[in-house]
Amino acid sequence: MSGIRITGVSKRFGGLKVLENVDLEIRQGELLALLGPSGSGKTTLLRIIAGLESPDCGTVTLEGMEVTDRDVNDRNVGFVFQHYALFRHMTAFENIAFGLRVRPRKIRPSGEQIRERVMELLKLIGLEQYALHYPAQLSGGQRQRVALARVLAVQPRTLLLDEPFGALDAKVRKELRRWLRRLHDQIHLTSVFVTHDQDEALEVADRVAIMNEGRIEQVGTPDEIYHCPESPYVLQFLGDVNLFYGRAGEEGKVVVSPSGEGAGTRAREDGRLEKIYVRPQHLDVQTEPYEDGGFKGTITHINSAGPYVKVELASQWGDPVQVYLTQSRFSELGIRKGMEVFMHPRETTAFPAGVQ
Amino acid sequence: MLPPPRGLVVGSGGGGLAVHGRKRSLVPFALTCAAILFMGLFLLIPLGAVFSYAFREGVRAFWASVSDKDALSAIRLTFFVVCLTVPLNVLFGICAAWNICKFRFRGKNLLVTLIDLPFTVSPVIAGLIFVLIFNPAGKLGGWLVGRDIRVLFAVPSIVLATAFVTFPFVAREVIPLMQSQGTDDEEAALMLGAGGWKTFTRVTLPNIRWGLLYGVILCTARAVGEFGAVSVVSGHIRGKTVTMPLQVEILYNEYNFTAAFAVASLLSLVSLLTLLAKKVTERNRRIKKASYYGQPKKEERMDYVRDSDYRRQ
Numbered sequence: 001m002s003g004i005r006i007t008g009v010s011k012r013f014g015g016l017k018v019l020e021n022v023d024l025e026i027r028q029g030e031l032l033a034l035l036g037p038s039g040s041g042k043t044t045l046l047r048i049i050a051g052l053e054s055p056d057c058g059t060v061t062l063e064g065m066e067v068t069d070r071d072v073n074d075r076n077v078g079f080v081f082q083h084y085a086l087f088r089h090m091t092a093f094e095n096i097a098f099g100l101r102v103r104p105r106k107i108r109p110s111g112e113q114i115r116e117r118v119m120e121l122l123k124l125i126g127l128e129q130y131a132l133h134y135p136a137q138l139s140g141g142q143r144q145r146v147a148l149a150r151v152l153a154v155q156p157r158t159l160l161l162d163e164p165f166g167a168l169d170a171k172v173r174k175e176l177r178r179w180l181r182r183l184h185d186q187i188h189l190t191s192v193f194v195t196h197d198q199d200e201a202l203e204v205a206d207r208v209a210i211m212n213e214g215r216i217e218q219v220g221t222p223d224e225i226y227h228c229p230e231s232p233y234v235l236q237f238l239g240d241v242n243l244f245y246g247r248a249g250e251e252g253k254v255v256v257s258p259s260g261e262g263a264g265t266r267a268r269e270d271g272r273l274e275k276i277y278v279r280p281q282h283l284d285v286q287t288e289p290y291e292d293g294g295f296k297g298t299i300t301h302i303n304s305a306g307p308y309v310k311v312e313l314a315s316q317w318g319d320p321v322q323v324y325l326t327q328s329r330f331s332e333l334g335i336r337k338g339m340e341v342f343m344h345p346r347e348t349t350a351f352p353a354g355v356q
Numbered sequence: 357m358l359p360p361p362r363g364l365v366v367g368s369g370g371g372g373l374a375v376h377g378r379k380r381s382l383v384p385f386a387l388t389c390a391a392i393l394f395m396g397l398f399l400l401i402p403l404g405a406v407f408s409y410a411f412r413e414g415v416r417a418f419w420a421s422v423s424d425k426d427a428l429s430a431i432r433l434t435f436f437v438v439c440l441t442v443p444l445n446v447l448f449g450i451c452a453a454w455n456i457c458k459f460r461f462r463g464k465n466l467l468v469t470l471i472d473l474p475f476t477v478s479p480v481i482a483g484l485i486f487v488l489i490f491n492p493a494g495k496l497g498g499w500l501v502g503r504d505i506r507v508l509f510a511v512p513s514i515v516l517a518t519a520f521v522t523f524p525f526v527a528r529e530v531i532p533l534m535q536s537q538g539t540d541d542e543e544a545a546l547m548l549g550a551g552g553w554k555t556f557t558r559v560t561l562p563n564i565r566w567g568l569l570y571g572v573i574l575c576t577a578r579a580v581g582e583f584g585a586v587s588v589v590s591g592h593i594r595g596k597t598v599t600m601p602l603q604v605e606i607l608y609n610e611y612n613f614t615a616a617f618a619v620a621s622l623l624s625l626v627s628l629l630t631l632l633a634k635k636v637t638e639r640n641r642r643i644k645k646a647s648y649y650g651q652p653k654k655e656e657r658m659d660y661v662r663d664s665d666y667r668r669q
Contacts, residue, residue, distance in 0.1 A: 052543055072546045079547040085540035089562040099548035102558065154548055 002061070003028040003190030004049060004158060009058030011044055011214075018044045019055070020214040028063070029188045031181070033201035036211030037237070042194045045211070046160050049192065050079045062158055063190075078156035078189075082163040084147040086135040092146045093131040096121055099154035121149040124183075141172040148180075152187070161193035165200065177204050198238050202226060210234050232351050235277050242283070242321050244276040245353065273353040280324040281308065282347040285333060294344040297321055299337050304330065313341070406624050409617035421618035429595045430603035430619070433511070437599065438579045441519040445575050446568070449526025454560070457534035458542065468531070474523045482520050483588025486513050509591025514599065517585035522578045529571030533564050570637045577630040581623060 004026040011019040019041045026032045034042040047053040049060055051072040059068045067075050086095050096118045100109055109117065122128045125145040127138075135143055144164060151159065164180065165173040181204050184191055195201050201208045202222040209219045210233075218230045229235035289296075297313035300320075304310075308324040315321045323343065325333070335341060411418050421427060452471060456464060474482065490497040490508040500507055507513050541563060545555040561568075583601040590597040598606065600623055607616035 050547065052547075072543075073549045073551070077547065079544070081540050081544060083540060085544040087541060087545075087559055087562075098545070098550070098558075102545070102548065102550040102554045150544075150548065 002026065003030065003063060004192065005061040006045070006049070007059050007061070009045070009048060009055045009060070011041075011048065011053065011055050018214055019048070022058070022214070022216055024209060024216060024219065026190060026192060027207075028190050030206045031184045031191045031193070031204065033205035033208045034192060034194045034211060035196070035198060035201040035208050035237070037196055039213075040211040041214040042196075042211045043162055046162055046192060046194050049158075050077050050160050051075050052079070075158075076156050077158045077160060078151035078154065080144075080147050080151055080159070080161040080164055082166050084135070084143045084167075086143055086147055086150070088135050091132050091134055092122070092127060092138065093118055095135070095146055096150045096153050098150060117153060121153055124152075125149045139172075140168045141176050144168065144176065145179075148183075157190065159189045159191040161191065163194055163196070165195075165197075173200070180204060202238070210237060212237075229349065232275060232277065235349055240280050240322055242278045242280060244278065246274050246276045246350075274350045275353050276345075277349045277351075278345040278347070280310070280322040282345055283321070283323045284344045284346055285311070285323055285325060285329075285335070285341050286344075287333065287335070287339075287341055289342050290344045294342045297341060297343055299335060299339050299341065302335075302337055311335070313343070315343075403624060406617055407621050409613060410621035412617075413614050417614055418618045418621075421615035422622060424615065426595050426598065427603060427615070427619055430598050430600045431622070433514070433598065434580055434600045436511070437515055437518050438576055440515050441522055441579050442572060442575050444519050445522055445526050446572060448523070449530050449571060450564075450568070452527045453530040453534050453564075454556075456531055458539055471524050471527050471531075474521055479517075479521050479582065479584030480588055483517050483585035486517055486520075486585075486589050508589060509593065510597060513589040514586050514597060517589045518579050518582050521582050521585050522575045525575035525578060526568065526571035529567045529574070530564050533567035534560075537563055566637055566640055570634065573630055573633050573637065577627060580626050 002025045004024075006022055006024040009019055009022045010017075022041075022045060024045075034045060036042045044053060048055050049062075051067070051070060055068065059066055061067065062075060062077070087098065090098065097114050100114045100117065103109075119128065119131070122131055125148065127142060127145060127149075130138060130142060130146075135146070138146065144167075148161075148164075161180075165176055168176060177200055180193075193204070205222060207219060207221055208225055210217045210225060212233050218225055218234050220228075225234060226238055229238065235241060296316040299311060299313050301312040302309065304327070307327075309327060309330040311323045311325060311330075313321045313323065321343065333341075410421075422431075452467070455461075456468060487508060488494065490500065490513060492498055492501045492508070497508065507516070541559050542555050545559045550558065581601055582599075583605075586599055587602060587605070590599070590602060592598060592602060592606065594606070600619055604616050604620045604623070607613075607619065
């Protein structure tokens with residue numbers, strides 16, 4: 001059974017089309033990332049699932065039940081806001097207890113039960129000693145965890161997170177996203193989180209849905225979308241990439257760049273113009289010319305801080321090219337700024353020119 | 357060739373700046389003096405004069421003036437009007453602010469502009485509007501008089517006129533506050549299963565309480581002191597439709613200066629108390645805001661991410 005099914009959802013704000021005929025299925029117990037740049041409609045889609053916005057057309061089904069016309073508080077969905085939306089006049093404890101305290105008298109747990117449940121959740125998020133702190137006295141990461149516990153207190157069937165780590169600094173963000181992954185493995189809630197950070201999506205999610213201008217470009221496991229992108233958009237969004245243009249030349253080689261030489265990759269048989277994408281880490285560099293194709297470039301900048309050495313070059317046609325080398329390969333080559341070197345792509349992805 | 361030593365350049369630059377700074381330091385001093393002089397001349401001396409006149413003939417005379425039958429009736433009426441108009445405007449202010457900040461609708465800007473209307477209309481005109489509406493010769497006024505309901509030259513019109521003039525105070529304070537807070541908190545409460553009323557009482561109201569209190573204080577001060585609009589609609593019936601500011605005017609016109617200033621000193625006292633309350637609220641508000649939006653003292657290490665926690669289950 002699917003956890004969440006979205007069928008043909010469209011949404012406009014005034015004249016602006018935000019979502020266009022979106023179909024998406026999220027499996028039960030899965031953690032799915034909605035990945036896209038700002039303005040791609042990912043937050044709107046999340047808010048439509050939550051019931052905070054209503055779609056112009058299309059339906060939302062949660063665990064086999066259509067909820068399109070149901071109220072927010074009748075969907076059993078937990079929503080974590082980007083800026084936490086903690087109630088600032090309540091302690092962490094009271095924030096987490098809120099959802100239980102506002103229940104109708106008939107189904108409201110007793111004071112003791114509420115206390116037990118809240119303490120259990122505080123333990124889960126590792127903030128037992130902060131129970132009586134106000135949001136203002138907590139750090140960003142702690143606030144986000146309280147916001148999550150507050151949502152978990154009402155035992156939702158579905159968990160939605162809007163840019164959950166967006167407002168945190170880089171180090172805390174990394175720690176917290178691993179924590180979220182482990183938490184998800186522990187509680188197995190159908191979860192959707194919105195992010196614009198591809199690293200975050202690829203690291204945390206079971207599957208990733210990439211959004212662009214109100215449409216879903218591709219859905220798949222992080223592995224699938226990284227290694228088999230279905231469109232140039234997905235490929236470009238998931239990391240740095242060099243773009244070359246080519247056409248099938250003699251001996252089945254692709255001609256790179258307008259006036260270029262063979263680069264040693266297979267080309268389309270019909271000789272149509274193609275866009276050829278090469279990730280910076282898939283370009284080999286050596287100081288001698290390659291026997292089989294390759295092209296020339298002059299090194300314009302070297303940044304060796306980090307796991308990769310990032311080398312910027314001007315190709316023989318004047319276009320900028322980025323190459324990432326391992327530290328060991330870099331020291332082996334002994335290259336310097338201003339040197340002329342030869343490049344050869346190990347892996348390429350080609351799309352017919354004109355496809356976005 | 358070596359570039360010229362940096363320190364020299366900075367040194368001469370710094371010197372120039374200091375001279376410049378010394379010249380400029382006269383300006384704030386002069387401005388402060390002017391402000392103090394102005395304040396003394398136009399605020400402190402008159403305020404002092406009010407109290408000194410009130411007590412000119414001794415405490416007994418002061419007491420006799422304020423415990424006079426008409427004076428007491430004016431105080432009672434003013435108190436009554438405040439007790440009615442302030443809650444009315446609180447209710448309206450919160451409704452308007454809620455409406456403007458939490459919903460999208462056509463004509464929102466018009467509503468915001470209309471809320472400010474009482475600020476731009478002269479109180480006398482506000483009073484005249486009510487005279488026109490409830491004039492016994494008019495339709496509504498005639499209908500009411502026919503049913504023996506007196507609005508004009510009676511307490512109801514005083515309440516209405518005061519409410520009109522003090523209309524924007526609460527709304528003007530609460531709207532920007534609500535707008536800056538956005539709708540996240542309310543949405544979070546709704547998602548957690550709270551209904552509309554519980555969301556309002558448990559989340560929205562506590563969030564705006566300081567702004568609301570500030571608005572209430574300003575609204576009260578204005579309601580107590582309102583003269584123009586009330587003067588037009590009250591009819592000046594002694595012991596019946598005379599509020600404190602009107603009582604001051606009546607006594608003054610009768611050359612009964614000591615009594616006039618005695619009642620005036622009570623009004624001034626209300627203003628001073630308002631100012632104090634306003635100051636306290638403002639400070640409280642600033643502290644609340646700073647402590648929520650300010651940077652947390654230090655980022656806690658994520659020592660809770662321990663493997664044992666996750667192996668437990």
